Amino acid sequence: xxxxxxxxxxxxxxxxxxxxxxxxxxxxxxxxxxxxxxxxxxxxxxxxxxxxxxxxxxxxxxxxxxxxxxxxxxxxxxxxxxxxxxxxxxxxxxxxxxxxxxxxxxxxxxxxxxxxxxxxxxxxxxxxxxxxxxxxxxxxxxxxxxxxxxxxxxxxxxxxxxxxxxxxxxxxxxxxxxxxxxxxxxxxxxxxxxxxxxxxxxxxxxxxxxxxxxxxxxxxxxxxxxxxxxxxxxxxx
Amino acid sequence: xxxxxxxxxxxxxxxxxxxxxxxxxxxxxxxxxxxxxxxxxxxxxxxxxxxxxxxxxxxxxxxxxxxxxxxxxxxxxxxxxxxxxxxxxxxxxxxxxxxxxxxxxxxxxxxxxxxxxxxxxxxxxxxxxxxxxxxxxxxxxxxxxxxxxxxxxxxxxxxxxxxxxxxxxxxxxxxxxxxxxxxxxxxxxxxxxxxxxxxxxxxxxxxxxxxxxxxxxxxxxxxxxxxxxxxxxxxxxxxxxxxxxxxxxxxxxxxxxxxxxxxxxxxxxxxxxxxxxxxxxxxxxxxxxxxxxxxxxxxxxxxxxxxxxxxxxxxxxxxxxxxxxxxxxxxxxxxxxxxxxxxxxxxxxxxxxxxxxxxxxxxxxxxxxxxxxxxxxxxxxxxxxxxxxxxxxxxxxxxxxxxxxxxxxxxxxxxxxxxxxxxxxxxxxxxxxxxxxxxxxxxxxxxxxxxxxxxxxxxxxxxxxxxxxxxxxxxxxxxxxxxxxxxxxxxxxxxxxxxxxxxxxxxxxxxxxxxxxxxxxxxxxxxxxxxxxxxxxxxxxxxxxxxxxxxxxxxxxxxxxxxxxxxxxxxxxxxxxxxxxxxxxxxxxxxxxxxxxxxx
Numbered sequence: 001x002x003x004x005x006x007x008x009x010x011x012x013x014x015x016x017x018x019x020x021x022x023x024x025x026x027x028x029x030x031x032x033x034x035x036x037x038x039x040x041x042x043x044x045x046x047x048x049x050x051x052x053x054x055x056x057x058x059x060x061x062x063x064x065x066x067x068x069x070x071x072x073x074x075x076x077x078x079x080x081x082x083x084x085x086x087x088x089x090x091x092x093x094x095x096x097x098x099x100x101x102x103x104x105x106x107x108x109x110x111x112x113x114x115x116x117x118x119x120x121x122x123x124x125x126x127x128x129x130x131x132x133x134x135x136x137x138x139x140x141x142x143x144x145x146x147x148x149x150x151x152x153x154x155x156x157x158x159x160x161x162x163x164x165x166x167x168x169x170x171x172x173x174x175x176x177x178x179x180x181x182x183x184x185x186x187x188x189x190x191x192x193x194x195x196x197x198x199x200x201x202x203x204x205x206x207x208x209x210x211x212x213x214x215x216x217x218x219x220x221x222x223x224x225x226x227x228x229x230x231x232x233x234x235x236x237x
Numbered sequence: 238x239x240x241x242x243x244x245x246x247x248x249x250x251x252x253x254x255x256x257x258x259x260x261x262x263x264x265x266x267x268x269x270x271x272x273x274x275x276x277x278x279x280x281x282x283x284x285x286x287x288x289x290x291x292x293x294x295x296x297x298x299x300x301x302x303x304x305x306x307x308x309x310x311x312x313x314x315x316x317x318x319x320x321x322x323x324x325x326x327x328x329x330x331x332x333x334x335x336x337x338x339x340x341x342x343x344x345x346x347x348x349x350x351x352x353x354x355x356x357x358x359x360x361x362x363x364x365x366x367x368x369x370x371x372x373x374x375x376x377x378x379x380x381x382x383x384x385x386x387x388x389x390x391x392x393x394x395x396x397x398x399x400x401x402x403x404x405x406x407x408x409x410x411x412x413x414x415x416x417x418x419x420x421x422x423x424x425x426x427x428x429x430x431x432x433x434x435x436x437x438x439x440x441x442x443x444x445x446x447x448x449x450x451x452x453x454x455x456x457x458x459x460x461x462x463x464x465x466x467x468x469x470x471x472x473x474x475x476x477x478x479x480x481x482x483x484x485x486x487x488x489x490x491x492x493x494x495x496x497x498x499x500x501x502x503x504x505x506x507x508x509x510x511x512x513x514x515x516x517x518x519x520x521x522x523x524x525x526x527x528x529x530x531x532x533x534x535x536x537x538x539x540x541x542x543x544x545x546x547x548x549x550x551x552x553x554x555x556x557x558x559x560x561x562x563x564x565x566x567x568x569x570x571x572x573x574x575x576x577x578x579x580x581x582x583x584x585x586x587x588x589x590x591x592x593x594x595x596x597x598x599x600x601x602x603x604x605x606x607x608x609x610x611x612x613x614x615x616x617x618x619x620x621x622x623x624x625x626x627x628x629x630x631x632x633x634x635x636x637x638x639x640x641x642x643x644x645x646x647x648x649x650x651x652x653x654x655x656x657x658x659x660x661x662x663x664x665x666x667x668x669x670x671x672x673x674x675x676x677x678x679x680x681x682x683x684x685x686x687x688x689x690x691x692x693x694x695x696x697x698x699x700x701x702x703x704x705x706x707x708x709x710x711x712x713x714x715x716x717x718x719x720x721x722x723x724x725x726x727x728x729x730x731x732x733x734x735x736x737x738x739x740x741x742x743x744x745x746x747x748x749x750x751x752x753x754x755x756x757x758x759x760x761x762x763x764x765x766x767x768x769x770x771x772x773x774x775x776x777x778x779x780x781x782x783x784x785x786x787x788x789x790x791x792x793x794x795x796x797x798x799x800x801x802x803x804x805x806x807x808x809x810x811x812x813x814x815x816x817x818x819x820x821x822x823x824x825x826x827x828x829x830x831x832x833x834x835x836x837x
Binding site: 048 | 283284285287288289290292293303304338342345346347348350351352353354355356357358359382383385388389392393395396397399400407408430459460461492493495551552575579582583584585697698699700703741742743745747748749750751
């Protein structure tokens with residue numbers, strides 16, 4: 001077992017009953033291979049069972065544990081202590097909840113409105129093309145799918161929306177745009193006009209400043225900005 | 238001052254779905270396709286149904302294409318029956334396998350991005366236990382979306398539910414099933430987000446809460462898989478079935494236990510011990526690394542026990558190696574990018590260059606709330622509970638018997654989802670209105686939650702949760718025997734006592750995560766105890782239930798276990814027969830559906 005790190009987590013806390021904000025420092029020893037979710041669980045067990053945070057799959061497949069660590073939006077479950085120390089070059093970390101959604105308690109936010117922006121991008125097939133014949137699948141050459149399958153890996157963790165320099169108040173957000181752009185590429189979608197309307201609405205791609213922050217922070221390493229650029233070009237094949 | 242537990246709102250719906258994962262939402266969409274006017278509420282503990290555990294399933298979904306000239310549905314039925322250690326219900330096997338292809342096409346037509354081959358048709362890969370010609374060569378039967386098939390299914394049914402206006406209660410949990418004259422009429426919902434209790438009255442209520450993986454220390458299951466639906470049923474005096482049948486996936490990534498899909502072996506990955514010997518050749522000479530999961534998990538544990546395991550320096554855990562270095566760049570980068578990424582992200586190795594450390598991890602519950610072949614919950618082997626349905630991993634029909642084949646779980650969740658949706662749609666035509674129960678404090682929820690908020694003592698709930706997980710892993714794990722199971726039962730009873738002395742830091746109801754965790758702890762402990770009692774009574778080895786003191790399968794136990802948890806913590810056991818209709822109905826292939834010896 002390698003020597004554990006002595007780390008400090010400065011966590012932005014919020015008590016909804018008292019409507020009180022404060023920063024609380026937790027000092028502890030943690031092995032390098034621990035995920036930040038493991039570290040928070042350790043704090044719940046050893047120091048403060050009242051510290052509220054959330055997670056689900058804990059291996060970067062669901063996007064439930066997004067937070068901002070030392071200024072960077074990321075998934076707490078895929079941040080190992082050792083990697084955090086190397087990347088941020090410190091053993092002291094500031095943990096904040098996402099600011100694109102209202103805080104419910106400590107690191108837990110209410111994603112209802114944020115998800116509503118994804119819903120507005122209509123992540124389903126609006127007008128499905130249907131199969132060529134009964135019992136058969138629509139033929140889609142892998143080369144066609146190569147243009148967009150990468151974007152289907154999005155888990156709506158909202159890290160890109162957090163990093164985006166456009167405000168979520170007037171932009172549906174990079175992840176919502178991605179959901180729409182996937183279906184513009186997808187040969188199964190026939191509702192091209194409705195899709196282009198979402199893209200060109202005042203809450204659409206015109207709000208993107210091509211800062212590429214989305215690509216920089218995406219935990220799934222999707223080149224989100226590439227898809228934004230394709231959307232602006234209007235080239236979907 | 239602790240807040241009074243009272244119902245803040247009364248909501249009436251046609252259907253209430255508890256657990257909005259792949260199975261629950263596939264059911265919802267089916268009901269709406271049959272009866273678009275149906276009002277449906279769906280409850281999930283996560284912040285959006287898209288984040289459900291279904292989304293983590295990787296490898297694929299088995300389905301025989303009727304146009305396939307080599308593969309046949311009968312082969313898939315045989316593999317499922319043999320894989321189950323002759324403990325699955327054959328009527329359920331037939332229903333699911335026969336509807337598989339139609340449901341694959343449904344998913345594709347509704348937007349799932351199945352991986353295509355060069356001709357633009359579905360790609361297929363092989364998985365453990367799937368064969369041609371009743372035990373012959375490996376069958377290429379599994380369709381997939383790269384290594385995120387579950388995510389594809391979840392995204393599809395979630396999006397379809399949005400399109401069809403299902404009402405979601407996110408960050409919420411069901412605390413109590415409601416009954417009127419033996420009929421289920423809905424449930425009490427605690428919206429953790431707002432700290433309020435809602436009574437949802439419904440003509441039909443569906444349990445689809447997923448599995449119980451968090452009962453064990455190392456698991457692929459998400460944090461929310463705490464057996465909630467099972468506990469809800471148990472607290473109403475309803476039985477659960479075959480909980481002792483827990484699947485250990487052979488290849489969890491050492492440390493966190495994250496799943497490294499069987500697809501890695503399907504694509505050619507090989508298990509090695511510390512001497513670099515491909516040891517599966519000794520245990521399953523024919524199928525080797527692609528033998529069913531229970532067999533591979535036991536083989537790995539055996540290698541470790543006999544001193545042929547390696548030890549991970551950082552996590553200090555024994556393990557074996559999975560060698561995928563020889564797989565092509567295309568497999569690493571395109572076909573299985575998420576999984577190969579997990580190895581580098583979570584344990585800092587490059588699977589193109591390094592051997593991957595893996596060991597068995599709890600993956601799936603074969604058992605669940607007993608249901609018939611159309612998802613109606615049973616109160617014993619003969620009678621159903623009107624108005625109550627269950628589907629997915631939380632239900633047990635039973636398609637998997639005592640060991641599930643790879644790719645059969647995703648198949649079950651949407652084929653049974655469709656089937657149960659059809660049944661509920663029919664049921665709604667004649668279902669009586671649940672009435673207008675007055676707004677009042679539902680007794681059970683009020684007692685339970687007031688108890689949590691008022692408890693005094695110095696116990697920490699995470700300490701108890703971790704202790705339970707260790708007990709279950711060490712004493713009721715891959716291998717079990719009477720003495721260790723008895724110890725586990727004693728330990729669990731003690732932990733139940735201790736749980737009463739957990740004092741919560743905050744007595745607020747508003748997004749009190751500790752309160753949610755406390756509720757889950759009771760569910761976990763109830764489910765763990767019921768599981769252990771089932772394991773104790775089954776004095777044989779069958780599928781994933783492996784008793785060291787009774788290493789053989791016994792015809793005396795050729796039945797499903799029904800387990801009822803009583804208020805005093807005692808567990809009463811019953812039986813349900815195993816359906817063998819494919820065998821009994823005779824015909825050309827009937828001999829393959831008899832009680833078979835299980836060798837690979």
